[in-house]
Amino acid sequence: MDLRDTPAEAEFREELRAWIDANLPAEKRGGRGGAQRFEDPFVREWSRKLYEAGYAGLTWPKEYGGAGAPYSFQAILYEELAAAQAAAHVGVIGLGMAGPTIIAHGTEEQKARYLRPILAADEIWCQGFSEPDAGSDLAAVRTRAERRGDVYAVNGQKVWSSFAHIADFCILVARSDPGAPRYRNLTYLIVDMHASGVEVRPLRQLTGEAEFNEIFFSDVEVPVENRLGDEGEGWQVAMTTLLHERATLGFAFTATLDATVGRLLEEARERELGPRLREAVAREWIELQALRYTNYRALGAYERTGVPGPEGSAVKLRWSEANQRLTKLARELLGPEGILDDGWWNHQQLRSRGNTIEAGTSEVLRNIIAERVLGLPRSR
Amino acid sequence: MDFALSEEQLELKQAARDWLADRFPLDRDWESTEDRWAELAELGWLDVAEAGLGFVEEALLLEELGYACYPGPYIATVGFALPWLSAEQRARVGAGEERWSVDVDGVPWLGSVDFVVSDGGTAYPARGQEVASVDPSRPMGRLEKADGEPLAGNRNLPRARTASAAEALGVAQRALDLGIEHAKTRLQFGKPIGTYQAVSHPLAQTYTDVELARSLVYWAAWCVAEGDERAPIAAAAATAFATEAAVAACERSIQAHGGIGFTWEHPLHRFYKRALWLEGFGARPAELRLEVANALLE
Incomplete structure (x- = not known):
């Protein structure tokens, strides 16, 4: 156990800090997230800079444009970007989900074709998993992928897809064999x-923004060579995607919380707070440290086994609740300004309601913990 | 950075778990004050420095002692008093000849120890009027301050707090494990009650508490062991979080157990009382958070 950076990590951190200082203008720091992640043209420019400097896909193999670095470097990147209140790379879905899935299940042709443009932010990806009638119950997807010679004809509807309106590709889970048993019928x-037949409609959320979209597929022809894994093995491939979502997102989640807590502390320092609010601020800082060091412990396990441990579900669950509490707390700190402010904190509070729903609802995560971690009997 | 226990640390933890499970099983005589102190000395737990180990290893032992709800004054001697002691005194502690505690808020742990550290560094023989505490294995009292002698060492508050946090972590883990076991085996309406989300989800919440507490405790223990400048704030954070987590873990576990969890016969109340003692001894969680706030908001 040694919580200090190794010499290599320290060198990486120092170079990274200097690079961020030189490349990230002050006015581009402290963005509020949400739709800004794709509306501001600077974010794509910034993503490209990250790629050119070698900071995109740090842990990806070198032959696909990555740096082949250990996961601890990825953690340092998240920490330093959070400390600088920098925007994330626009290719969130490509980097965190599509890319790792292609690396795990893709053919050499697919790897050569898709991976590098993800890193360079030349091509944006979105995720086609959730449907109106398949949210937490992913295996219940109804979108059809019907084999017609060399293509699959895709028909159906996906929902809650971030980045779909600017995306070039979508990772899609569809039902290919309606007669096959559950978990064996997806591709x-x-x-x-x-492609012809793809229609994207923005989905306006309670913040008033449209970060998400619905995607409609009408006889969209998808070449057979665009399949990841075997026909009927879509569930297993999707599990890889979700596993990686949890493995890498822990640090990303904590990084955003880090930036938000930093802002909360700034607000708190500007005011004379009574003991109740001071204690509440400290509670959120402590929760952040607990999440940070849980990520480090999970990282240790991940580096040894290559498989994300169960801590990821705990981090996502607690992060989402922490973010909701602390946005509330910030508005309380603001006092009467709290209801007038239609800026940063109000947006955060409204947006945070999605945190316990997106990327696994808290209820599903508690089921996962109860069943897969604690070994309790299945509830359904 | 490498935030994982080494093979040696994992082995030490497992050996402690096994030894304690054998000597202090759940079905033991809970009224017994037998604490097998001489065996602790033989195991080397009373002087880990002798084996080249440090506070991270002590914290792991404390975690396991909490897991077993160990009755003796290990935390008081090794966790609280040790930094005050001279080399000679430490040698006597290591040999199992002396047991120590510290005076906090004027009501020190008095029973089952030989000496008490009080008045900012004075050792007194542990004499005075004993007072029962919420945890009967930790008798407190009003110290009769006579025959005091100055001590050579210093106070190490972050270390003492982290010791409490580590023990609380073990208590929380045990309460969770007992709750899981019960939820798997207790049948109602024809099913194990763990099938019902109303039972399983609070246990899942406890799991997240335990994992987060573990991260804070190991972080604080590492900071203490390395003399890191963040030790005070890490220790305050870990102690506030872990002691509250232990109390909540026991409360949820009692609820998951239903009627049996409310009986004297079931051992859960022993762990609950240990958790309440840990949460109440020294600065309470709210005070610790105010300390953290003072450090953050300067």
């Missing part, structure tokens, strides 16, 4: 979002 496809 995982890479769908060209510019």
Whole structure:
């Protein structure tokens, strides 16, 4: 156990800090997230800079444009980007989900074709998993992928898809064999979002923004070579995607919380707070440290086994609740300004309601913990 | 950075778990004050420095002692008093000849120890009027301050607090494990009650508490062991979090157990009382958070 950076980590951190200082203008720090993640043209420019400097896909193999670095470097990147209140790379879905899934299950042709443009932010990806009638119950997807010679004809509807309106590709889970048993009837496809029959409609959320979209597929022809894994093995491939979502997102979640807590502390320092609010601020800082060091422990396990441990579910669950509490707390700190402010904190509070729903609802995560970690009997 | 226990640390933890499970099983005589102190000395737990080990290893032992609800004054001697002691005194502690505690808030742990550290560094023989505490294995009292002698060492508050946090972590883990076991085996309406989310979800919440507490405790223990400048704030954070987590873990576990969890016969109340003692001894969680706030908001 040694919580200090190794010499290599320290060197990486120092170079990274200097690079961020030189490349990230002050006015581009402290963005509020949400739709800003794709509306501001700077975010794509910034993503490209990250790639050119070698900071995109740090842990990806070198032959696909990555740096082949250990996961601890990825953790340092998240920490330093959070400390600088920098925007994340726009290719969130490509980097965190599509890319790792292609690396794990893709053919050499697929790897050569898709991976590098993800890193360079030349191509944006979105995720086609959730449907109106398949949210937590992913295996219940109804979107059909019907084999017709060399193509799959895709018909159906996906929902809650971030980045779909600017995406070039979609990772799609569709039902390919309606007669096959559950978990054996799905196929995982890479769908060209510019193909004929794909229609994207923005989904306005309670913040007033439209970060998410609905995607409609009408007889969209997807070449068979765009399949990831075998026909009927889509569930297993999708599990890889979700596993990686949890493994890498812990640090990303904590990084955003870090930036938000930093802002909360700034607000708190500007005011004379009574003991109740001071204690509440400290509680959120403590929760942040607990999440941070849980990520480090999970990282240790991940580096040894290559498989994300169960801590990821705990981090996502607690992060989402922490973010909701602390946005509330910030508005309380603001006092009467709290209801007038239609800026940063109000947006955060409204947006945070999605945190316990997206990327696994808290209820599903508690089920996962109860069943897969604690070994309790299945509830359904 | 490498935030994982080494093979040696994992082995030490497992050996402690096994030894304690054998000597202090759940079905033991809970009224017995037998604490097998001489065996602790033989195991080397009373002087880990002798084996080249440090506070991270002591914290792991404390975690396991909490897991077993160990009745003796290990935390008081090794966790609280040790930094005050001279090399000679430490040698006597290591040999199992002396047991120590410290005076906090004027009501020190008095029973089952030989000396008490009080008045900012004075050792007194542990004499005075004993007072029962919420945890009967930790008798407190009003110290009769006579025959005091100055001590060579210093106070190490972060270390003492982290010791409490480590023990609380073990208590929380045990309460969780007992709750899980019960939820798997207790049948109602024809099913194990763990099938019902109303039972399983609070246990899942406890799991997240335990994992987060473990991260804070190991972080604080590492800071203490390395003399890191963040030790005071890490220790305050870990202690506030872990002691509250232990109390909540026991409360949820009692609820998951239903009627049996409310009986004297079931051992859960022993762990609950240990958790309440840990939460109440020294600065309470709210005070610790105010300390953290003072450090953050300067």
